[in-house]
Amino acid sequence: MLPPLQCIIKRAQLSNTNQYLARAASKGLEAAMELRRLRGLSAATARQLFTSTVAPVVDYASNVWMHACKDKGMGPIHRVQRVGAQAIVGTFLTVATSVAEAEAHIATARRRFWKRAVKMWTDIHTLPGTNPLRRCTDQIRKFRRYHRSPLYHVADALKHIDMETLETINPFTLAPWAERVQADGGEQLEGPAEAGGCMQVAVSSSARNELVGFGVALEKRPPRNRKLKHKALSRTLAARTEQNPFSAELAAMAHVLSTMPGLKDYRITLLTSNKAAVLTLRNPRQQSGQEFVCRIYKLIKRLQRNRNHVQFRWVSASEDNKLLGLAKVQARAATQEDALLQESAPRMKSTTLNLARSQAVPRNTLPADVGKHAKRVDAALPGKHTRLLYDRLSWKEATVLAQLRTGMARLNGYLYRINAAATGQCACGQAKETVEHFLFRCRKWTAHRTEMLQCTDIHRGNLSFYLGGKSPSDDQKWTPNLEAVRASIRFAIATGRLEAT
Ligand SMILES: [Zn+2]
Incomplete structure (x- = not known):
């Protein structure tokens, strides 16, 4: 059958x-x-x-x-x-x-x-x-x-993340021949509409209390009566799990440009301290926040039909700009605790991806049943500090350190375990040749050990200290002592014990 x-x-x-x-x-x-x-x-x-x-x-x-x-x-x-x-x-x-x-x-x-x-x-x-x-x-x-x-x-x-509301990202944001917006980092550009009014708009974003919001401060100088008009507004955009400060800046620009349909002959300058937003607008690509960029371009086109001129300016956050300061205050007001959402925007891909990674991608951890020696040497494994330890070393130095840290080294104690040596005893005849015996106790190498012992008074005989590991007694601020590690490596190389024969 x-x-x-x-x-x-x-x-x-x-x-x-x-x-x-x-x-x-x-x-x-x-x-x-x-x-x-x-x-x-x-x-x-x-x-x-x-x-x-x-x-x-x-x-x-x-x-x-x-x-x-x-x-x-x-x-x-x-x-x-x-x-x-x-x-x-x-x-x-x-x-x-x-x-x-x-x-x-x-x-x-x-x-x-x-x-x-x-x-x-x-x-x-x-x-x-x-x-x-x-x-x-x-x-x-x-x-x-x-x-x-x-x-x-x-x-x-990832079933707990609502992927269906994710933004759509098209292969192209704009047609290749479409004109890109003017954006500069410093001095003001000369606009063509000298006869008309001018307007400065500062946008700012804020992300705190699990919320993302933006603030806008606007200074309008009409052409004839020359009396300044001020306006400010704040909007709570979405939860931090859906939006980010970058997308909030773009949302703020799209929002403010949509509120000026009847404007004519104005020179509009948008100020922001977010450089990424300005760069994205100048050269939009296939990226997160694309929908906002498209909306901004459409609104600019509408404004240009009424002979307005729109430009973007990046202002360094350290620069003291009054208008930007006002916008920042508004943005912070938008993200106060218990603020209610006022806008609806598609979920940002970049933010969602970060969230999804934090939920589904497994972390690097050591299983309970492996690396007894390595764990004893270094309680902080796996951690970023290993880069610090190894990155400046030559391969020879690195392999010496790696052997000592993992306990699998060309010492009789380990060689005997894998049947590569007749006995686990050290040549000095005193004890089993382990990493600790080799580093601190073996009498054969006493002469080589002087430099190593000068490194510290309190950590003598501390395996973790000499091999750049975290011992259980170390606190949160612990960092490996690279001097001691170097000294141990020099000692091990000087003895020639760990080299392949
Ligand atoms: Zn010995």
């Missing part, structure tokens, strides 16, 4: 995804080995090469097969990560993957896959409604027993 059709399809899918996985791993391994061959690179350079040459090879099309990547299937990918870590800081291949990744300060493969998948899921939702991918997101989200989309689990992890 034949198996049911669905089973056949499922089996075919599975073998396909496994093939993808195997292919990604073998290609990645090839790239990582090439990288490892380039001895003599600093850790910073090697890490950069890893992210630009090895990671993309492994991650290619990972959106399609990552759902099939269970713990067992991750083995070959983990191997790529370990070879990469070896190329960066010189950890041994026997070091647990997560410890090697933490030492080399590279993201775990799972984290990379999720980051890509979340980005793709968000990107799909910003496509125009005419795109077939955009229209099938509902079907992807649906739970099915068979024919489940590879993106289903991403959709499921």
